[in-house]
Amino acid sequence: MTAARPRVWVSQPLFDDIVARLETHFDVDATREVADHAPERIAEALREADGALVTLNDPVGAAQVAAASRLRAIANVGVGYNNLEVAALQAQGIVVTNTPDVLTETTADFGFALMMAAARRITEAERWLRDGQWRGWSFKSLLGADIHGSTLGILGMGRIGQGIAKRAAGFGMRMLYHNRHRLPEEVERECRASYVDYETLFAQADHAVLVLPYSAQNRHLIDAATLARMKPTATLTNIARGGLIDEAALADALAAGRLAAAGLDVFEGEPNVDPRLLALDNVVLTPHIASGSLATRRAMVSLAVDNLIAALGFGPDAGKPRNAIPHAVLPR
Template structure:
């Protein structure tokens, strides 16, 4: 009898076909009604789950009696109740590294778009308002040779720093839970406190994991320390930033601009952010290229197969399995 796999979000068609050839596959379908109820029903006899973007916890997983792995097609795992999974000895795997460069590209795209007013000037041009030589209202910020502050010098943070240092001759500052001397040396990067980084940087990019230490890391107090010409970029998680405090800082021109790919509430349907001309808002697309999403799905598939065939997956989130 084939093992049962619950697919709880859209997945790459090639991986979907592979799963269907090997396993009894069931799909969570939002059009069929309550998603949590569907999950609760289907996990009763499921051996594995694969997907991303769903909140999975002790409530909707309570009926699972033989679940061995949740294979997340993501790096972040804040949607999953890790304490419950540890309790039930269920593997949680993720897909780090394969999206590093793609997400770093997106971070720098946000930085440049916000600094050079790309979206607002695009609309200004299309609206026929370019009738003479541009004036100071259309002026933006230089990037080359400025100071780049990275909060979180992990794989993605380091990739962003490399783009700034090698591509734009930027001075790199970083704040991390611990110093990374060898990596920092290759980038001529200076370790400093969070406050010092905020005070000295022309561009601040947040690239931390969401955890107890980083939750609400950036609020009104931290934003007040930034320079008035500074650009703030967040590609980590929305909960790292006090969104209302950021909105006020942007409205009051306390900082020059922001570039955001993540939010406290996703999908973001309504927000005062949408009324501001000094913020670039993207719909959480850091890893959203065809090549990267396929690589993520392939890695998640392999993690799942490893567990169902009795092996430890390559990337395990649960500390007890590592």
């Protein structure tokens, strides 16, 4: 009798040609339409699965895997994984993987572009033009802030933060950064960045960019007190996670002119956005697309597929997925 093949669940429509590689080793239950899965639906899908390919839309924790006795691996399509209760999953012996590196350059491109759009009031200017308000050139219309020669503050100096710093060098920016750990001197030299404390970064930055991981401990790290430290001419850009910012405090600062502008690609309650932010002209809003180039999104799915195949004991890296979190976790 032929042994039953392992079964994997794919939580969202991805790229069919890449996902099809799973069919070499597994029976695949692939979701065909974008879905906002209820927790009960996720639990049901995982109950008979040996592995799963999920996205940041799909929260998975202890409740979702309580009855999933066969589940051995979850491959997250994304570098961030705050949609997963990693400790709870690991306690069940489930390997968790993510997709770092492949999105670094694309996300750094977007972060820099979003910062520039906020500083130079690009989306505000486009709305103004489309609304028919441009009735002649005015010397003082829609004046923004310079990027070149200004001070950039980067909070979170991992791969993406370093990528932004390297782009900023071409604009002659003075670069400050704050991180949990100071970078080696050679990396600081390569990025032309100086380490400062948290308070100094926000006090001195003309443009501050958030690129740090989210955790329950740093929820609302950017609060009213931090915003009050910033120059009223400064901008704040977030391409990390929405929960890092107290959005009510940010809306207050933007509305009162205590902060010049913001660029936000992520939101605490996404896909819902605070109505006050939607109503403000001096904030650029994008729908969590910092990694959204075709080539990069395909690379992310391909890496997640490779991770899942390896985590379930197949392929050239069988038993050793490249991106297990942490690497010491072993399959049950």
